[in-house]
Amino acid sequence: IxxxxxxxxxxxxxxxxxxxxxxxxxxxxxxxxxxxxxxxxxxxxxxxxTFNPIDQVLKLHEEKIALYERMLKEKDEMMMRLEKLINK
Structure with a gap:
């Protein structure tokens, strides 16, 4: 070449x-x-x-659900605080 x-x-x-x-x-x-x-x-x-891909997907799914539940709890707490401020 x-x-x-x-x-x-x-x-x-x-x-x-x-x-x-x-x-x-x-x-x-x-x-x-x-x-x-x-x-x-x-x-x-x-x-x-050395790992099962399905187990990894299930683990990620469980982590996602836990995160979603924490977010819902924080939202509810925030709503309660806002209601208290409005009612004062």
Whole structure:
């Protein structure tokens, strides 16, 4: 690849020109095959995931309900204070 074109590609992809010039296909294949397993990204094997996503969703839902209940309680308290001020 011509230097001018290589510099343009490097700028667009934000990859140093040296990365293209020193590219080793065998090493790249080795890195990819040791990084990805069965189409998964970021996991070396299926045992890596240590939490149940449904449990996490339920936990967030419970936290949301607790927050809503606290907000309702604060609203009721505020309404009582306002009623007291109005009645004075």
């Amino acid at each position: 011509e230097d001018n074109l290589l510099k343009q590609i490097s700028a667009v992809l934000k990859i140093p020109v040296e990365a293209f010039q020193n590219f080793d296909e065998e090493q790249a294949i080795n890195i990819i095959s040791n990084t990805f397993d069965n189409g998964s990204i970021g996991y070396q094997n299926n045992d890596t995931c």
